[in-house]
Amino acid sequence: MAAAGSYIVSAPQWILTYSGVNITADVSPMVLAIRYIDRIDAASGELELELEDSTKLWQGPWYPALGDVVSLQIGYSGGPLLDCGEFQIDEIELDGPPDVMRLRCLAAYITSAMRTANTVAYENVGIVEIAGQIARKYGLTLVTASSESENDVVFARVTQRRQMDLEFLKRLAREHNFDFTVRAGQLIFYERPALESVAAAAVITRSDTVRFSFRNRTRRIYDAAIFSYFDPDTKELISQSVPAEQPAPTGDTLKIVARCENAGQAQVKAEAALHFHNMVLVDASIEGPGNAVLVAGNNVQLSGWGALDGKYLIESAKHQLARATGYSTSIAARRVDA
Template structure:
């Protein structure tokens, strides 16, 4: 008799909490799909829950209240679930027939106060300290790498003029080569090189994917950057230059003229601007079976695509659990090393 091979089929699991109450068992037969989007670069996460409502419960006694708090954990039974954090119901949509209610939710930390534009002057502080002050203001825990170079980004004075706090922090981050995201009560604030240096947490091979696409471009990819600023003490135009770590398809030089306080900041801004352009030399979109380890800001190793193989940093992760397709995860990522 031929030997048989058995395979363990993992069972997707999700835990949905509404206003602090676990409603997973009550709604498990009604939920058609759950979609969670996790983003890097200062963007907030999103959650959508699609519910079959032939009983009209969600149009009556169970009709949700805008602003109510919903939280989600997703993954597989027996494994550590991905904590997606808390969300606030922002929009309700009813379609039919058949009757389907959709709860569209935004990250709960986006409060009215956080949507308010502020004018604040920061003096003699570093960029990480500014991130800490903003995190503390909204009850978030700052998570950052322990790196000496982070404390080097110091400002004698930097002003937030009629901007929302996270909008201001995003501008500072982009100008000085940082990335951040807010997830599950944490403000994760890292230098891009520190994020990119972390080992890949997952290996994705071609045979494990459902669909994929890659893009390799030359437009606005530079071989060097020059940042020039006017020094008020010497009355001279000072230029700082940096070169790319990888060969540019065009060899073009990115030239920037802007205000800054000193040569050190000019150097950092030149590096940040060059990195911001060149980091999209190769990017990928991958969809495969659900994987709770795939989150924005983590690194993965892609294998099976020849010269496009390498280590990639995830900028967006979308987790989609549906009756028709099961649990799937799709990522948008950029290559950081071949």
């Protein structure tokens, strides 16, 4: 799996810091495996460290504290390293014999404040600005496409009722065809079509893989969507219909009844719901040599599988460095050019 226009450097490299201190050299002889999982769709990243502890250091003077902050960079020597961000130790597990310590870590941005349910009313504001307000609240930098202000959905009033901020933002994003993730101090917030239109960051061929699987389905794939809402001014039930970009093999229609403010919002919600269901028409799972380019939100070009070839959006990526198998990356992706 090579980034377009580059080549693979064979020596993996990683940098691990603990409470701001680089401990890579100290722990290298102990590391059995490092696993980093990256996702979109508002899901937080995860980090797991698996350490051989025959010296009992991790059970004694090095015993970690829950909540301690660790960070990881991973890639190949001489190339750019993937900044996985900061994580807090959430769970400590000791197995034996032989003695193995596992540190399971969650993204450090998930603070107690972020886990608190809030009630907030937003008025005359767009969905991208709401994402920006939530990002600033937690010291995150909002990253979005420059053109999205043109496609932003503006609400006369939308209320977050007893929800955590990211739960509320996830609901808005899903209803209006956006995706987001938080990584390395950034809230990355994009329209799904904008993500899908970006050029492939890497080409993956059959010979690049250790294993693969594809799935092509018709269940819950729709030919059109109809969104109906009650108009408080006319006292009528208004319906907005949108067709799928590609005819669905089932010919089924997705029907939704929900609240919205106007016909424009109804159309956006109908398009979003249709896209959400139909975007999983073809998906793939690929495992191969480690590649720091393969992160959630990037597109890849798959080649060598005939009718299943095409551009795929990475929805999750797992990077693993293991003493037994070296550096590997596995991805779950969905086709975006069908």
